[in-house]
Amino acid sequence: MHIASSETTRPRYGLRAIGLGLLAVSIGGCAPELDVQSSAPPVAAAPLQLQRLTSSRYLSTLHSLFDEEGFPALRWPTQLERDTLLHGYSTVGASELTISPRAAEQYEEAALDVTGQVFADAARRKAWVGCEPMSSEPSDDCVRSFVQNQGARFYRRPLTTQEQDEYLTLIEKIGKALSDPWQGLRFATVAWLQSPHLLYLVEQGEPDPERPDRLRLSGPELATRLSYLLWNTTPDAELQRAAQSGELLSEEGLLKQTRRLLAAPKAEPFTDQFFGEFLYLDRLDTVSKNAMQFPEWTPQLASAMRGEVLRLLRELAQSGDHDMRELFDTRTTFVNSDLAGHYGLPAELTPPPGTWKQIELPSTMQPGLLGRAGLLSLFAHATVTSPTLRGKFIRQQLLCQDIPPPPPGVAVNLEAEPSGTPKTMREKLAKHRDAPGCEGCHRLMDPIGLSLEHFGPTGKYRAEDNGLPIDPSGELDGQPFADSFGLASVLRQSPRIAECMTRQLYRYATAHLELRSEQEQILILGRKFAQTGFRFPQLVESLVLSEGFRYAARPEPSTDSQ
Amino acid sequence: MSRIIIPRRTFLKGMLHGAQVALALPLLESMTPARAEATAPRRFGLWFWGNGIRRAHWIPKTTGAAWDAPEELAPLAGVRRFVNVLTGLEIKTATHPHHSGMTGILTGARYHQVGTTRDTIVTTCAQKTVDQIAADHLGQGTPFRSLEIGICRFRGTDEGTTFQHLSHNGPNNVNPSEYSAPALFNRLFPKLPNAAELSARRSVLDAVRGQVSRLRGQVSALDRQRLEQHTESIRSIERRLEMAAQTCQAPARPSDHPDVMGQEQIEQHNQVMSDLLALALSCDLTRVFSVLFSSAGSGVIVWQAGATNGLHQLCHDEPAPQPVVHQAIVFTMKQLGYFLSRLRDTPELGGNLLDSCAILCTTELSEGNVHSNDEFPILTAGLAGGKLRGGLHVRSTFKGNTSLAPMSVLQAAGCPISSFGYGAGRVDEGIAEILV
Numbered sequence: 001m002h003i004a005s006s007e008t009t010r011p012r013y014g015l016r017a018i019g020l021g022l023l024a025v026s027i028g029g030c031a032p033e034l035d036v037q038s039s040a041p042p043v044a045a046a047p048l049q050l051q052r053l054t055s056s057r058y059l060s061t062l063h064s065l066f067d068e069e070g071f072p073a074l075r076w077p078t079q080l081e082r083d084t085l086l087h088g089y090s091t092v093g094a095s096e097l098t099i100s101p102r103a104a105e106q107y108e109e110a111a112l113d114v115t116g117q118v119f120a121d122a123a124r125r126k127a128w129v130g131c132e133p134m135s136s137e138p139s140d141d142c143v144r145s146f147v148q149n150q151g152a153r154f155y156r157r158p159l160t161t162q163e164q165d166e167y168l169t170l171i172e173k174i175g176k177a178l179s180d181p182w183q184g185l186r187f188a189t190v191a192w193l194q195s196p197h198l199l200y201l202v203e204q205g206e207p208d209p210e211r212p213d214r215l216r217l218s219g220p221e222l223a224t225r226l227s228y229l230l231w232n233t234t235p236d237a238e239l240q241r242a243a244q245s246g247e248l249l250s251e252e253g254l255l256k257q258t259r260r261l262l263a264a265p266k267a268e269p270f271t272d273q274f275f276g277e278f279l280y281l282d283r284l285d286t287v288s289k290n291a292m293q294f295p296e297w298t299p300q301l302a303s304a305m306r307g308e309v310l311r312l313l314r315e316l317a318q319s320g321d322h323d324m325r326e327l328f329d330t331r332t333t334f335v336n337s338d339l340a341g342h343y344g345l346p347a348e349l350t351p352p353p354g355t356w357k358q359i360e361l362p363s364t365m366q367p368g369l370l371g372r373a374g375l376l377s378l379f380a381h382a383t384v385t386s387p388t389l390r391g392k393f394i395r396q397q398l399l400c401q402d403i404p405p406p407p408p409g410v411a412v413n414l415e416a417e418p419s420g421t422p423k424t425m426r427e428k429l430a431k432h433r434d435a436p437g438c439e440g441c442h443r444l445m446d447p448i449g450l451s452l453e454h455f456g457p458t459g460k461y462r463a464e465d466n467g468l469p470i471d472p473s474g475e476l477d478g479q480p481f482a483d484s485f486g487l488a489s490v491l492r493q494s495p496r497i498a499e500c501m502t503r504q505l506y507r508y509a510t511a512h513l514e515l516r517s518e519q520e521q522i523l524i525l526g527r528k529f530a531q532t533g534f535r536f537p538q539l540v541e542s543l544v545l546s547e548g549f550r551y552a553a554r555p556e557p558s559t560d561s562q
Numbered sequence: 563m564s565r566i567i568i569p570r571r572t573f574l575k576g577m578l579h580g581a582q583v584a585l586a587l588p589l590l591e592s593m594t595p596a597r598a599e600a601t602a603p604r605r606f607g608l609w610f611w612g613n614g615i616r617r618a619h620w621i622p623k624t625t626g627a628a629w630d631a632p633e634e635l636a637p638l639a640g641v642r643r644f645v646n647v648l649t650g651l652e653i654k655t656a657t658h659p660h661h662s663g664m665t666g667i668l669t670g671a672r673y674h675q676v677g678t679t680r681d682t683i684v685t686t687c688a689q690k691t692v693d694q695i696a697a698d699h700l701g702q703g704t705p706f707r708s709l710e711i712g713i714c715r716f717r718g719t720d721e722g723t724t725f726q727h728l729s730h731n732g733p734n735n736v737n738p739s740e741y742s743a744p745a746l747f748n749r750l751f752p753k754l755p756n757a758a759e760l761s762a763r764r765s766v767l768d769a770v771r772g773q774v775s776r777l778r779g780q781v782s783a784l785d786r787q788r789l790e791q792h793t794e795s796i797r798s799i800e801r802r803l804e805m806a807a808q809t810c811q812a813p814a815r816p817s818d819h820p821d822v823m824g825q826e827q828i829e830q831h832n833q834v835m836s837d838l839l840a841l842a843l844s845c846d847l848t849r850v851f852s853v854l855f856s857s858a859g860s861g862v863i864v865w866q867a868g869a870t871n872g873l874h875q876l877c878h879d880e881p882a883p884q885p886v887v888h889q890a891i892v893f894t895m896k897q898l899g900y901f902l903s904r905l906r907d908t909p910e911l912g913g914n915l916l917d918s919c920a921i922l923c924t925t926e927l928s929e930g931n932v933h934s935n936d937e938f939p940i941l942t943a944g945l946a947g948g949k950l951r952g953g954l955h956v957r958s959t960f961k962g963n964t965s966l967a968p969m970s971v972l973q974a975a976g977c978p979i980s981s982f983g984y985g986a987g988r989v990d991e992g993i994a995e996i997l998v
Contacts, residue, residue, distance in 0.1 A: 050785040079745050081738055084727070085720040086676060087684055096676065096686075096734040097723070098788045101707070103738070104795035105749070108763070170769055174762045183762070191766045196774050196792065204780055286717045288863050290870040291824050298824075381879075382863065382870040402681035405658070406878075406933065513677035513684075555782050 044517035045214060047553045050200045051511045052094040053228075055080040056273060060233035061198070062114060065153060071124045074117050077110035088397075088504070089277050091511035099199065111193035119186040129185055136175025136184040138168035146185055147171070154192035156234055157220035157243075167191070201225065205552050215552045219243035222254070222550060229509050230261040230540070232269035251545055258544050262537050268314060275313040278397065278504045279369075280378055281306045290383045294458050296342060297377075304339045305374030305459070311356065312372070317536035324501060324534040328368040328492040331361045342373060342460065365461075370452065370488050373459030379449075380457040385425055385465075387449030388432070394448050398491065400500035403441050422466040426450050447475040451487045498534055499526035505539065510548050518548055602911045604947045605843055606696035606975040607921035608668075608852040609901065610728050611894045612718075612860035613873050613930040615939045619888055621649050622955045629955035634888065637896035638941075640903050643953040644916050645943050646996050648967050650958035652936035654986040659933030661685045663926035664724040664858045667938065668692055670965040670983020674733050676722055685722040687730040689984065692922060692968040694731050697850040699977040705802045706848035711746065711839055712739030713832050713853065713897070717861035717872055728854040735791050739854045743816040743834045750842050751812035764803060771796045810845030813837075825865045829897065836901040840908050843915055855897060858926040864890035877930025887930065898923060902943050919944030920975040922968055940967045942996060946974035949998050956995045965989040970997055 053061060059076060066074055081103045083090035099107075119125045126132055130149065131142035138144065147167045151159040159167070167188045175184025192198060201224050205215030217225065220235075223243035227235040235243065239257055247253030261267060276282045284306045289297035311334035316322040322330075335343065335357055340350035343365070351357035361367055369375060379389040395401045429450070432442040451474030456462045464470060472483040479490050491497060502525045506514060514522060525542055532538035543549055615634055622629035629647065631639060638645055653666035658673075665673040665687050673685035693708055701707035710729045718725045729737035740746045755763065771793055778789045816834045819827035832855070842848055856862045861872025867889030869876055876887050905916040923941040928934040945952055950971075969982035970992035981990045 047782060050781055050788060079742070079748075082716075084723060084736070084738075086722065086734075087680065088720055098731075098735045098791035099795050100735075100737050100791070101795040101798040102710070102740065102749075104792070105799055108767070108799060112763075166769060166772075170765060173765055177761060178758050187762045187766050190763075191769050194766065194770045194796075196770070196777050196789070202777065286715065286861075288824055288826075288872075293870075381875060382872070386875075396682070404681055405660075405683070514679055516679060519679070 044515075045547045045551045045553055046510065046512055046515050046518065047555050048203045048205060048215070049095040049512060050202065051091065052097065052099065052200055053198075054083050054090040054094050056083075056090070056269070057228055057232055058199075060231075060269065062110070062193075064233045064236075066114060066118060066128070068124060068127055071121070071127070074114060077106070077113060079106055079109065081106060085277065087507060087513045088280075089508045089511070090273075091508055092513060095511045104194075107194050107199065108190075111190040115186045115189045115193070118189075119182055125182060125185075133175075133181035133185060136172045136181040138165075138172055140181070143168065143171055143181070143185070147188065150189070151192065152240070153234070154189075154195065155197045156224045156240070201228065203552070208551060213554065214547075215554055216249070217550055217552070219246055219248045222248050223257075225549070226254075226257065226261065226544065229544075230258070230270050231264070231266045232273055233266075254544060254550070255541060258541055259537075262318075262540060267318060271314050271317045272310050274505065274508050275317070276306070276310060277508065278501075279309060279313075279375065280393070280397070281309055281374060284374055284378060287377055288382050289377070289458055293383060297458055301338050301342060302374075302377070304336050305372070305377060307336070307356070308334050308339055309369070309372050309374045311358075312369075315358070320535050320537040322535070324529075324536050324539075325492045325497060326368070328370065328488040331363070331367045332358065333361055333372070334358050339373065342458070344461070366455070366484055366488070368488055370484055370491075371455070371459075376452065376455045376459030377457065380459075383457065385449075385453060385455070385457055387425060387429060387446050387453065388442065390449035390452050391445030391447070392449075394491070395444060397504070398500060399494065399496045400503050401444070401496075403444060406438070406441075422468060424465045424468045424470065425453060426465075426471055448487065450474050451481060451484045454484065495530070498530045499523065502526040502529050502539060502543070505543060506548065509543055514548075517553075521546060521548055602913065602918040602947060603846065603849055604700070604949070604974075604976045605849045605851070605915075605919045605944075606693065606700055606972065606977070607850075607919055607944070608691075608693045608728065609898055609921055609923040609943070610852070610854055610856075611898070611925050612856040612858050612862070613877050613887075614925050614927045615891050615929065616884060616888050617929055617937060618883070620891065620939060621937070622647055625955045625957045627953050634891045634895055637892060637899040638902070639899075641899060641906055641916065641943065644902065644906065644945060645941055645952060646950070647955040648940040648942065648958075648993070648996075649937065649955065651938050651940060651962045651964045651966065653938060654963050654965070655984075656935035658683060658685075659927045659935055660859045661721070661724050663935050663938070665689075666935065666987060667924050667926070667940075667964050667968065668728075668730070670968065670987035670989070671985065672987070673722075673724060676734065683721060685724045686734045687724060688733055689730075690732055691728070691730045691852075692972065692982075693729050693850055693852040694737070695979065695982075696972055696975055696977055699979075700849040700975065704846055704848050705805050706842070707798060708737065708850040708852065709839065709842060709848045710737045710739040711835050711851065711853050712741040713835055714828055714856040714860060714862040715741065715826055716857055717863075718857045718859055718874075721859075725858050728857075729852045731791060732787070735788070737852075739852070743818050743831070743838065746835065746838050747812075747815055750838065750845075750847055751810070760803060764800065767796055767800050767803075771800075810841070810847065813841060826863065828862070828864070828893075829866065829900075832897045832900060836904045839901070840904045840915060843905070843919075844908050844910065853901065855894065864893050867893050874930065880931075882931075884931065898941075898943075905944070916944050918947050920946035920950055920971045922971040924967070936961065938964045940964065942967065942971055942974075946971075946976075949974040949976070951996050951998060954996060956993065963987065963989050966991075966993050969993075973997060 084093040084097050086093040086096055118128055129146055133140050133142040147164050151167060170191060171184035171188050174187045175181040203217060203221045206218050208214050208216040220243045223235045223239045227239055242248050242253060242257050284302045287302060316324060316326055337350055337353045349359045365371060379393045380386050392403055395403055429446050432438045433446055451472045453465055453470045454461055454472055474481055474487055476490050481487050481490055503522050506522050525546060528542050529539040619632050620634040622632055624630055653663055655666050655672045656662040661673045661683055665671055668691040669687050669689040671689045674688040676684045676686055697708040723734055723736050727736040727738055774789050774792050778786050819830040839851060859874045861874050863869055863872055867886055869886050869890055873890055880887055902916060905919060906914050908915040921943040923943055925939055928937045942950060965983035965987050966989050969989050972979055973992045974997060981988055983989055
């Protein structure tokens with residue numbers, strides 16, 4: 001079967017019995033939280049899965065392979081399959097989904113288009129190929145060096161002799177048929193761009209000399225994993241060198257390369273991609289607000305909101321100077337003129353149009369993530385706020401506590417509001433916090449989100465809700481707070497925050513939903529993250545060095561005769 | 563008039579044992595295709611919308627051919643004689659409203675859960691969806707084995723492929739829908755390559771396919787299946803290159819309709835995509851299609867209905883009797899009506915395209931606010947070259963299996979299948995009342 005488990009293995013949600021092998025991260029049927037089981041299974045990495053390049057990794061790879069200084073920018077493919085996110089991450093989806101007929105077409109189109117542009121320009125093709133072929137013959141020096149050198153860039157490892165021969169044959173056949181050796185080279189490139197060795201991170205592992213019960217990734221495999229994680233693209237020459245020399249297989253060698261990659265500006269797409277998916281920021285472009293109520297809501301503003309949170313995360317995550325828990329109380333943020341206007345910031349904190357400015361927010365304003373308009377807008381409706389969605393986001397994404405969906409057969413809609421008697425959102429949601437069948441889950445979400453009621457559906461501060469005063473008090477797992485500042489402080493102190501961020505990064509980096517066998521490892525990584533002062537680069541380093549990133553379970557003996 | 567919906571075999575048994583009073587419906591002239599010669603190919607279609615219906619306004623109160631059209635079916639008046647309304651059926655494999663409904667109606671099977679260490683449900687179809695079963699039988703001789711089209715922008719969740727896609731070849735093996743009109747146009751009417759380039763592309767695809775095959779021997783059993791699909795996907799390009807001669811006059815290149823004042827131009831987009839699809843069928847570029855009008859649990863904002871929130875959320879939040887949800891369904895049926903009338907208005911061999919189509923039109927649950935999987939909303943459209951009756955409301959009196967509907971539409975389209983679905987979702991016969 002294709003999928004690890006089926007529906008039938010899972011207890012029906014909502015009525016789930018407590019203690020049925022529940023993990024520390026789950027809420028089960030919204031039962032009280034459980035303690036971590038002390039009898040955790042031994043650490044074991046997951047088996048290998050073929051991971052497709054996500055669309056952004058595919059595009060970055062094209063840039064890495066074809067960008068050439070001194071030549072005009074190429075026209076990049078715009079028709080690529082949209083990533084299917086699973087468990088929140090494009091990488092997890094990429095480990096599960098197939099290459100559909102449509103996707104195969106799109107890869108072919110992209111390969112023809114990009115190589116067409118490169119090879120149509122005589123100077124450019126010569127610069128890119130690095131020599132001039134005299135013929136299409138396999139004996140041609142230029143053809144041979146091309147296959148060997150460029151091929152290794154596409155395959156992210158040296159080609160075997162057999163693989164080289166395959167491309168030499170292809171070049172000869174097509175070069176002769178089209179009476180143009182350059183066309184032979186071009187179509188070899190078209191083939192590389194559609195090769196499974198480019199489109200997937202092909203990982204087979206090799207026996208781990210220290211532990212025969214598991215596989216370790218080979219040097220080039222580890223280099224590829226590392227490069228796509230930290231640079232979102234194919235390994236550079238230095239990383240390939242370290243892979244070939246065996247350096248990467250030692251902890252010191254791996255750490256050295258990890259630090260080099262993390263410190264480079266090319267690591268920006270890593271934090272953007274990871275936090276963009278972790279915090280749902282990529283979904284801001286599908287958010288709509290009621291134009292009558294919120295004429296300020298434009299695609300530009302939504303994009304600026306995303307940009308603000310990404311810039312804040314880059315600042316906190318990349319330098320290594322910050323405790324990641326500052327996410328909840330930092331006064332630092334980044335605004336452009338649209339956002340400054342949206343927040344109602346004074347002129348001295350407003351940058352000229354078209355530029356961004358790092359600022360310190362006034363102390364009256366909500367600091368950190370909880371006050372950022374992007375998050376507040378994402379988890380709100382088009383006309384009204386949604387304390388439920390805001391609470392759910394905090395539970396599910398920041399605390400890693402999943403909330404089951406409403407049970408079937410329960411009418412979930414709220415009663416009509418009698419005209420003439422306005423109610424606050426807190427009053428309207430009272431039914432969900434009290435009604436049997438609803439209250440178990442809503443009490444886990446709504447009291448968190450209700451503390452953010454001073455922020456309207458586009459994240460703007462508001463003094464009143466529906467003309468009535470707002471009660472921003474709330475509660476999280478028995479800890480009451482008076483307002484959103486109190487919520488921020490409770491979250492900052494919650495030990496779950498570090499563990500959850502670790503878990504989220506683990507999912508993104510290893511491209512699968514963690515198995516039970518990996519739970520203990522994640523908890524250990526989370527504790528180490530806390531011990532190193534919640535520094536994000538330290539978290540990345542320990543994750544990269546962990547068993548889950550460098551090793552794999554041996555595949556189960558296959559009963560498949562193929 | 564018959565008020566029951568029963569499998570054909572049961573129908574016969576019922577007659578034999580005399581236990582049930584089942585009347586065969588009269589063959590009214592309006593129910594048979596008008597076309598003189600029945601040589602047009604039969605086509606299979608799937609038209610899907612998310613979030614269900616409002617029972618009070620969608621289910622006709624009378625059955626048979628003289629059913630009243632409630633407000634939410636009124637937009638189909640113009641194509642009524644091609645449409646059957648099937649009510650009273652339920653998903654027999656239901657454990658979760660959206661997910662079970664989706665996989666139940668499309669595959670007749672339970673969903674597969676992807677990953678078990680979270681409490682949130684992420685699922686995919688365990689089996690191939692009804693359109694891909696049709697493609698196995700009808701998709702071989704045309705340039706496209708099947709075509710997948712999306713209308714409303716995806717505004718859903720990441721709860722798995724069941725929430726994001728429609729057409730599946732198997733678990734996490736999807737045929738994503740094309741949402742862009744220019745991209746669909748380019749796909750249907752590509753520039754023809756010159757002979758030399760064509761042969762080079764063939765050589766490359768052949769080489770790549772060989773690489774995928776060799777890689778299959780080096781990966782896990784799971785990944786081997788994924789690579790089999792990859793091989794099949796490359797083959798589909800190769801097949802098309804073999805059929806390279808263009809048989810159809812390309813229309814003017816369409817454009818997309820960007821939002822106006824933040825409002826999605828659903829109606830215009832539906833029109834241009836429906837027109838392209840009708841043309842693709844008329845040109846025999848494919849005989850199998852699926853239209854994902856909106857995804858399961860879609861958050862589409864039907865502002866035309868006065869909605870300011872996503873539809874899924876509205877189903878949750880809007881106080882009864884949910885007038886905006888109701889109008890959103892009326893709007894959705896109007897879009898379906900446009901597509902069907904487009905097929906009806908495309909002449910073919912003395913008849914029209916809708917005469918030759920067998921289209922299953924459905925959603926993933928009954929009513930959005932109670933998330934129910936009984937009283938499942940199903941329409942069939944098209945006369946399948948005379949194999950399907952039309953113009954009927956057939957209501958199951960014994961909570962029949964929803965799988966009866968896809969089974970019937972597949973059979974009508976000419977797929978020689980002997981069953982549809984798995985386990986409790988399996989049926990072995992189609993619906994006697996609508997099959998000719």
